[in-house]
Amino acid sequence: MLSYAIRRLLGAIPTLFLIITIAFFMVRLAPGGPFDSERRLPAEIEANLRAKYNLDDPLVVQYLHYLGDVVRGDFGPSFKYKDFSVNDLIWQGFAISAQIGGLAIAGALILGLAFGTLAALRQNSAADYGVMAAAMTGITIPNFVMAPLLTLVLGIYLGLLPVGGWGQVRHMVLPVVALGLPQIAYVSRMTRASMIEVLRSNYIRTARAKGLPERITILRHAMRAAILPVVSYLGPAAAGIITGSVVIEQIFGIPGVGRHFVQGALNRDYTLVLGVVVFYGALIILFNLIVDLLYGMLDPRVRYD
């Protein structure tokens, strides 16, 4: 298993390389630059800045420079926020984004598994239809619609929660709910489908026939098999949460990585935007690897060779 993990990590290198290359040339070949603001800088200062950031070298040389820096784990200085390096900005932002994203995923797993199992146990009952209708709603209504609607109802009409801002626990409730709802919906749909199938299998019938309490049959025997599709969904779920966080952080004014990305893109802050793309690309790859290893631990039929 260790050799498998190492091989997968090595296999991720070309993908990361591709991400860096595409992102670098996409950003650089585009018209416009970081110094094209409304108030032009004096020519000498701009020349100094360009020299400092190596912007006058041929593009290929800049690319190789950048590649070398990234390999050493350095994303360079930010073009817009002069006192920060991109590493600083990403780590500061990620400390916040990770809290929201982590809570959303944990909530989605717990609630999704619970609702899905409930629906599967009472198949075709009112509870089942209720859960599935709610899941359909959660999947269909995008989070950028859900977030303002939740704000409208809970924040403005009922005045229960703050509409925006960051710093206290109550600021986290709405973003986490808006981010997690679609994932809860997906997980519960998946759990229901796989649970229904597992409950029909022979070994569950055996477990019931030998008089095992229903609770143990479900939690210890059925759940272990039914959870597998959900585990392999965690990779796409993480990607979805990361993408969703771009919008959610924008709506609620949370200073996370996603907001840095959008602001950086609008400000043409080359290094910041590149840094975020590479960072999140690496994170998604890492997450997929962890999910694959986890899957192997849960499913004894999987062999790494």
Place this chain on the structure above:
Amino acid sequence: MLQQDASAAHPNQPIPGGGAPVVKGRSLWADAWRRLFRNRAAVASMVILGLIVLVCVAGPWFVPYEVDEIFWDAFTAPPSEAHWFGTDANGRDLFIRVLYGGRISLMVGLVATLVSLVIGVTYGATAGYFGGRIDDVMMRVVDMLYSLPFMFFVILLMVFFGRNIVLIFVAIGAVEWLDMARIVRGQTLSLKRKEFIEAAHAGGVSAFNIIRRHIIPNTLGPVVVYMTLTVPKVILLESFLSFLGLGVQEPMTSWGVLISDGATNLEVASWMLIFPAVFLALTLFCLNFIGDGIRDALDPRDR
């Protein structure tokens, strides 16, 4: 109990020994149509979606306002008899704007889906038909693209290369073709071993024409299913981009743009959020139900 569940999951299965006299055989497609029209959620969705499309396409001809007409006496006015959906912060009638936005959103949904369809089907059929090393390389590329944070690239594309509507089609189409390519490749792999392909090959038909005339038409079933499920995804993506201010630009509008406006004016004018949000959500609901309905109709095993 197990027996009951199994039969409940397949209500359309003929009961063995049921005694109904078989008059004539039904084709696969006729069967699928029948199953589709028995699906109440799908039929209701088709009716509602039809109405939404009709209102968005034909409605603007019957509304006496222009999409960019400013009513100086009605800034952020709540819904009234003159302005059914109220007006926005610039004093423009929201009803006509929702209809125009619908036109754009629906058009993006259709065109971008077609773009992804063309790329995906061509790519998948080529990889599957030639097989071997070519297939390996082509599918490895797809695998690699899968693990890219695509949304971020689309955002980069929109920011750095201007925000015109053609670019939206291309960018979204370029994101959504991967699944299509995989599905078509799988179909092609099983098709190319069939006798009629062999016959075409023996008859001297070129590879290009075999793919075009024989392979692609036979992958149509799963492609149609996947296409109907792609349209809502694409509309969602467009709204996502427009919501961030990176999609459709003024003076054009789309549901995503309107929802974004509504979200910023939430505290003073909730109708600016609610109406476009309802239209978008309803459309997505209907498209999803129709897609599921078509899938179940064509592939009853999956129910």
